Amino acid sequence: MTQRRSDSSSGQTRADVPPTKLEDMDHSPASPPDPAPAPLAPAGAPTALASGPRVALAARGLTKVYGPVRALDGVNLDLRTGESVAIMGPSGSGKTTLLHTLSGITAPDSGTVLLGGGRHPDVEVTGLDEERRAALRRERLGFVFQEGLLLPELTAVENVAMPLMLNGVPRPEAERRGAGWLASLGLAGMEARRPGELSGGQRQRVAIARAQAGEPDVVFADEPTGALDSDTSATVMDALIDSTVSRGRTLVVVTHDDAVAARCARLIRVRDGRIEEDAR
Numbered sequence: 001m002t003q004r005r006s007d008s009s010s011g012q013t014r015a016d017v018p019p020t021k022l023e024d025m026d027h028s029p030a031s032p033p034d035p036a037p038a039p040l041a042p043a044g045a046p047t048a049l050a051s052g053p054r055v056a057l058a059a060r061g062l063t064k065v066y067g068p069v070r071a072l073d074g075v076n077l078d079l080r081t082g083e084s085v086a087i088m089g090p091s092g093s094g095k096t097t098l099l100h101t102l103s104g105i106t107a108p109d110s111g112t113v114l115l116g117g118g119r120h121p122d123v124e125v126t127g128l129d130e131e132r133r134a135a136l137r138r139e140r141l142g143f144v145f146q147e148g149l150l151l152p153e154l155t156a157v158e159n160v161a162m163p164l165m166l167n168g169v170p171r172p173e174a175e176r177r178g179a180g181w182l183a184s185l186g187l188a189g190m191e192a193r194r195p196g197e198l199s200g201g202q203r204q205r206v207a208i209a210r211a212q213a214g215e216p217d218v219v220f221a222d223e224p225t226g227a228l229d230s231d232t233s234a235t236v237m238d239a240l241i242d243s244t245v246s247r248g249r250t251l252v253v254v255t256h257d258d259a260v261a262a263r264c265a266r267l268i269r270v271r272d273g274r275i276e277e278d279a280r
C-alpha cells in the first residue's frame with residue numbers, strides 16, 4: 001500500500017478539485033494539488049469523458065435528499081481505473097447512498113455520474129432510466145454485500161454462473177467460467193455445495209467470484225467483511241483486491257473497519273453527505 005496523503009489540511013479536499021486530465025495525475029505522495037475540475041458535458045452533449053480513458057467513474061454535484069436529511073450534499077469524485085478506494089465515515093454519513101448512487105442503484109436528485117475507462121463506451125449512468133441502469137449493473141458492474149446475498153437453493157457454481165446466464169452465456173460455459181473463478185478464489189472442490197454448507201468466509205468468496213465472473217469494470221462492496229472475524233476478513237479482502245485491482249478493475253469498498261480500509265490504496269471519509277477527506 002502506498003503512503004496516504006490527506007488534502008484536508010488545506011481546507012479543500014481532493015474531491016473538491018478533481019483533475020482535468022486524470023491520465024497525467026501523479027500518484028506520488030509529494031505531488032501538488034490537482035488543477036480545477038473538468039466541466040461535465042452539458043445536457044444533450046456527448047457523454048465521452050473529457051478527462052481520458054483511465055477514468056472509471058466521474059461524479060459531479062451528487063445530491064440526494066431524504067426528507068430533512070441531505071444524504072449526499074454536492075459530491076464530486078473521480079475514480080481511476082484500477083484504483084481500490086475505501087469509503088469510511090460515521091453511521092448515517094451517506095456512505096451507502098454514495099455507493100448506490102455511483103453504481104446506479106439509486107438515482108440522485110441532482111448531479112451526474114459517468115462510467116468510463118472500460119472495454120465499453122462511456123455512459124452517463126444518471127441519464128438512464130431504471131431498466132437501463134439495471135442492465136448496466138448486470139453487464140458492467142459487480143457487487144458484494146455484507147451477507148453475500150447468495151441464492152440458498154443454488155450450488156456455489158450455479159450462484160456464480162447465474163449472472164453470466166442472465167447476460168446470455170450458455171449454462172455449460174457459464175458454469176465452466178464459474179468453476180474457474182471459484183478455483184481462483186481458493187474454493188476448488190466446493191462447486192456443488194450450497195451456501196448453507198459453506199463458512200461465512202467461503203460464502204463471501206463465492207459472492208466475490210459471482211461479482212467478478214461478468215468481468216465488470218467496477219466492483220462495489222458494501223461492508224463485505226462486516227459479518228466475518230478479523231482473520232477471515234483479511235483473507236476475504238485479499239481475495240477481493242486480488243481479483244479486482246490486479247486485473248485492472250476498480251474497487252469501491254464501504255467499510256467501518258480500519259484494517260479493511262488499510263488494504264485499499266485510497267481512503268475517502270464522508271460526513272454529513274460530503275467528502276471531508278480524500279487521501280492516498
Ligand SMILES: Nc1ncnc2c1ncn2[C@@H]1O[C@H](COP(=O)(O)OP(=O)(O)OP(=O)(O)O)[C@@H](O)[C@H]1O
Nearest residue numbers: 066069070071089090091092093094095096097098
Ligand atoms: N431510503 C431512505 N429513506 C429515507 N432516509 C434514508 C434512506 N436511505 C438513507 N437514508 C438516510 O440518509 C442518510 C445516509 O444514509 P446511508 O445509509 O447512506 O448512511 P451510511 O453512512 O451508509 O450509514 P451506515 O454506516 O449506518 O450504514 C441517513 O440519515 C439515512 O437515515
